[in-house]
Amino acid sequence: MDVPELLASVSLLVPEEAATDNDISVRDVWDYLAHDEWQIALSLLEELGGGRPMPLTFWEQLAGAAEELGLGRSAAWCHWRCSEIRNGMIRADLTLRPVTEARRRTPVPGHGVLRPMWDIGNPSPDGGASVSVAGLWVEDMPVLEPGGRATVRLVPLTPAHWTHVGTGRRITMHEDRTVAGTAVVLEVRPPATAMPRR
Template sequence: MDVPELLESASLLVPEETATVNDITVRDIWDYLAHDEWEIALGLLEEIGDARSLPLTFWAKLAEAAEQLRLERSAAWCHWRCSEIRNGVIRADLTLRPAADARRTTPISGAGVLRPMWDIGHLSPTGERAVSIAALWVENMPVLAPGGRASVRLVPFTPSHWTHVQPGQQITMHEDRTVAGTAVILEIHHPATAMPAR
């Protein structure tokens, strides 16, 4: 499929009454598509998708369109949203340790590149700390510098490891044995097929 077909197909997956915070609807998006304003249509579809739960197919079509348009960050975001649907997502407030107190002295990318380890309270069979891996996306910032604080989105590699995590819980981020940052869980969205532990 080419870009217009992908965007048209994705827009058909959006309920007609859905609107962005600026009251842009699918009808408005169709006007942009009719005038070959594909980047604008893609951005508005992403905005609608961020405001409402839409299927994996929606995000996959947007990702493909963004790749064809060579919009790297947009493509990365759409692929990220596909991962959230498959694996669930944990939103958290993350504070990185300052460069003087940590091994990291450079900013981390905000676009889901980093896959740090997280101490979420598990122990190994021998009683030592066991960590779980989750990819990290920094919300509304291209990078997060050492000592910085931001809302982040975590996509667990093994969602079943995270079913006990609760809002308000503090977890620690590791890139090696040392603590790289601490995060407080804000909200949890399990994958559609997973049920939280009881």
């Protein structure tokens, strides 16, 4: 499919009554598609998909359209949302340790390329702490500076390790043996094991 067909197909997956906080609806998307404003239509679809659970197909096709348009960050975001559906997602308030207290000297990239280890309370076979890996996406920021604080989205690489993690739990981020940051869990969404495809 070409970009207009992909975007039209994605638009059909959005419930007609869906609207953003700014009252943008799928009708607005269709108006932009009719005027060949594909990038704006894609952006509106991303926004509409953020407010409600959407099927995996929605994000897969939107990623394909973003790739065709050469929109790398949008494509990465759509692929990230696919991972959230498959593996689950944890939103957390993360505070990184400052440069004076941690090994990290550079900002954490915000677009899902970092996969740090997390102490989420699982014991290791010898009784010590065990860590589990999760990808990290920083919401509304391109990077998170050392000592900074932001809301992040985590996608577990092994979802079964994270089933006991609930809202309010404090978890620690590691890039090596030292603590790189601490986070408080704000929201937990389990994997969509049987998400219907349209």
